[in-house]
Amino acid sequence: MATALQGFRLATRSCKCRSAAPNCATRPIGNRRQRPFSATAFQWLEKEKDDIDPALSAALEKAAKGPDGQHGQYLQSELRKERVAKTFMNEGEDEAVDGFPDYDDDEGEDIPTLAHGELEHHREMRHYARLAAWEMPMLATLAKPFVPPSADMPLRFRYTTYMGEQHPAEKKVCLEFCTEDMHDLSPVQREKLKRLAGVRYNPETDIVKMSCEMFETQAQNKRYLGDLVDELLREAKDPTDTFEDVPLDTRHHTFKTKPKFPKEWVMTEERQKALAEYREKAAALDEHRMLQGQVVDGVQRIEEAYAKPQQVAETLTDIDALPRTGRAKGRTVAVRR
Structure with a gap:
């Protein structure tokens, strides 16, 4: 042994x-x-x-x-x-056996790091599967019917989430509101609000858009934007200076010309009647040409093209069947290469 x-x-x-x-x-x-x-x-x-x-x-x-x-x-x-202590390598054996006699006691009793990562990923997936199976159906009891925003809620906030993962952009909050929705402002005050908004005002959609990501949480950024809107409204209502002598600057916005459908191409009843008459005349002309044999039949031409190689093969067969006479007399000319 x-x-x-x-x-x-x-x-x-x-x-x-x-x-x-x-x-x-x-x-x-x-x-x-x-x-x-x-x-x-x-x-x-x-x-x-x-x-x-x-x-x-x-x-x-x-x-x-x-x-x-x-x-x-x-x-x-x-x-x-x-004897050697039993491990998962020799589990179920009658005697504790180790294939390498000089191994240490604690050596070879663990799996690699990548395998630990796979197991951790598997545990995470099973955790979310249990949440989806047992806890998410219970959220139906907390559901509330959707209520559209009323006229006294002109501010629209937008948040960004990455489903539990940490991301630098997750704390960002965007705010939008339309100047026409500010019912407590007069036309002069509304024009002053547009001038105060500056580059954040879109003259095409009449919407003021601003965002904030200075603070660590979304609640702090949202509170800052709310305070900023209150300050803008307070300044717009200030009768000391209405900014009527200051023109509205729209150089920050690029006006895009959208192509419109020409009025001449609009399908009217008269154009529909003219198209129907034109189609009737074209059909009658095609029928007249077909009767005179002036219309080319595509199917017939294809069948004729397929029949030509057969005729050529039959002609070559007839030439090979002819009796051959003696060798033709002639002079052999050498070809230089």
Whole structure:
């Protein structure tokens, strides 16, 4: 057994870049348990002699010297040996077996880091699956009917969420409102509000749009935008200066010309009647040409094109069938290349 597996063990230990000399030289072979041939080696851990009960050791030595000395030697050697602790690599085996005898106790009992990552991902997916199966149906009890915003709620806030993931843009809050929805403002005050909004005013849609992401939370940014709108309305209502002498600056906005459908192309009843008459005349002209044979029949032309190769093949067959006479007389001309 030891001789047959000596080369295999040395090759295995050399691949692991470990010293094999102490394990092979200092470990006696005679103390090992006799068992059938196997390609898997047992690993034994030697115990200290002080751990053995002296009385039991003396009894075993006395039994070894008696008539049944072989059994006493076997029991004494077995007392000083301990098998390898069972791990998930040898779970379910009758005896704890380790394929590499010089492995450490804690080595090889864990999975790689990538495998731990896959297990963590699997746990996360199972967590959300449990939430979807057991907790999300309970949210139906908290559902409220949709109520459209009334006239006294002109402000529209927009938030951004990344479904639980942290992102720098998640704290950003956008605010939009139309100047026409501010019913407590007069036309002069509304024009002043447009001038105060500056580049945030869209002259085409009459909407003021602003955003804030200075603070860490969405609530703080929303509160800041609300205070800013209150300050704008307060300044617009100030009768000290109405800004009527200041023109509205729209250079920040690019007016895009949208193509419109020409009025001349609009389908009217007269155009529909003219198109119907034109189609009737075209159909009558095609029928007249077909009767005179002036219309080309595409199907007939295709059939004629397919029939031509057959006629050529039949002609070549007839030429090959003609009797051949003697060799034609002539002069051979050399060709230079």
